[in-house]
Amino acid sequence: MFHTYDEALIWIHGRLRLGIKPGLTRMEWMMEKLDHPERRLKTIHIGGTNGKGSTVAYLRSILQEAGFKVGAFTSPYFEHFNERISVNGTPISNEDLLDAANAIFPLAEELEQSDLGGPTEFEVITAMSMYFFAKINVVDVVIYEVGLGGRFDSTNIIHPMLSVITSIGLDHTSILGDTREQIAAEKAGIIKKGTAVITAVSQDGPLKVIKQAAKQMKAPLYQLGAEFAITFHTSIAKGEQFTVHTLFKNLENVEIHMIGKHQTENAALAIMSAQILNHSFSFEIDESAVRAGLKKASWPGRFEIISENPLIVMDGAHNEEGVAALVRELKSRYSSRNKIILFAALKDKKLDRMLDHIDTAADRIVFTSFNFPRAATAEDLYNSSLSPKREIARDWQAFLEKTIPSLKDGEMLILTGSLYFLSQIKPYLKKLLKK
Known part of the structure; x- marks a missing residue:
């Protein structure tokens, strides 16, 4: 008991x-x-x-x-x-x-x-x-x-x-x-x-x-x-x-x-x-x-606008179909914005097709990892991507602390990938945005 x-x-x-x-x-x-x-x-x-x-x-x-x-x-x-x-x-x-x-x-x-x-x-x-x-x-x-x-x-x-x-x-x-x-x-x-x-x-x-x-x-x-x-x-x-x-x-x-x-x-x-x-x-x-x-009706982590100024969107696109839907909306709604994407995923996912979609939408794509047994490493994600605009952030907290205050007009930050990743990010992000 x-x-x-x-x-x-x-x-x-x-x-x-x-x-x-x-x-x-x-x-x-x-x-x-x-x-x-x-x-x-x-x-x-x-x-x-x-x-x-x-x-x-x-x-x-x-x-x-x-x-x-x-x-x-x-x-x-x-x-x-x-x-x-x-x-x-x-x-x-x-x-x-x-x-x-x-x-x-x-x-x-x-x-x-x-x-x-x-x-x-x-x-x-x-x-x-x-x-x-x-x-x-x-x-x-x-x-x-x-x-x-x-x-x-x-x-x-x-x-x-x-x-x-x-x-x-x-x-x-x-x-x-x-x-x-x-x-x-x-x-x-x-x-x-x-x-x-x-x-x-x-x-x-x-x-x-x-x-x-x-x-x-x-x-x-x-x-x-x-x-x-x-x-x-x-x-x-x-x-x-x-x-x-x-x-x-x-x-x-x-x-x-x-x-x-x-x-x-x-x-x-x-x-x-x-x-x-x-x-x-x-x-x-x-x-x-x-x-x-x-x-x-609302549901967390589904093209959820966390902040409008600066513009920050969170979406739990954790498979090919989910990523394709996210990219479609980004291109439709925010075609004129420069898009910075922070991405983390589980290593047992089919990453190649997911990354193919994301690469077409990102002006800058940043790969990271998180504390979860099945999480892919930032290096694995980086090596699976063909984007010339890709980079690695081993510490996603430090990345958010540095990036959010520096977002310019016409830029947006998209946090996406595993729902387990987003569940770790969201409470931290809320505190960060309150500062």
Whole structure:
């Protein structure tokens, strides 16, 4: 048993030593011991390569505006660990996290002595969330973001009202497969029998895989570009404006404050989800809740403008598709600005294609590293880039302290790469900008 929050957190993080162990057996064992809290929850399951967190944010905000108490389970956290389990956007309290950890601890100890082996950090946190939402802070609905893949992800023990697959890209290929079709098959593992599936996947191969999985599970499929669509998109000063056409209702001139064309797709997924909840599950969600929820939605580290003067943007572009979207927005919105990019990434990512995109947008690209076991070194990143404008900053704190005060009119600083990197930078950057 733990007596303090810090003791619980040290134990949870200590589970990282077990790495990633795909499979649902340990989760099912723990749920059985806890009298199946996951069966008491109304849930929505969101998977995909990119856009999961933003889609969670849009749908959570819509449901909150409609008056519902909404739980969310997301990863990774951005500034504080407690963010991973939240109610109406408020992270779990230290006291409630301690209670949830104490509920799971004896089960983890028992599993350690069994043939199944001890649960991983992610399995422990997932189990804690289900116990919390079912027994400590009961909610109307919980939105679960897939951690990795889908088929064998620990969140996949839920039986949701809706399954959402945002996008398919080449990420975590060592675990999920080398092709988009293989990855799509893993993501499609969250599709449940008879449960509606909503997707923004557009590539022919992955979409075919998802369609086949939906057909096998007799799951109704709602595809962006078919059953619902986006028209009249235009970028506005602080966000995007567009119209969404669905089988149920058209919404004209919808506004969001997250930046990027890809965010219109994430918002459209949330709109379609809300309309299905309204029509099929008696969730009363009117148009005003949808519009207000979309406007208020935010998600840290997704083309987040940290400072306007000087202009500093933070974006967690941690794979090829994410970097491509970032570069597209930089070229569209800030074509006349000189762009200084500070970049750090994990060494298990496919760096060559990411760097190819970034090299085209940077007037100056600075590679660094950060305190994380899987972080690539600044030298590795430098050697993987072909840009003649590249350089190394071994100490990112010193780089920020020197660079930010010297930013001139017409220049901007972009902090990008791994979300783990940005989560370390952001608290420090806030303090720096206050000086």
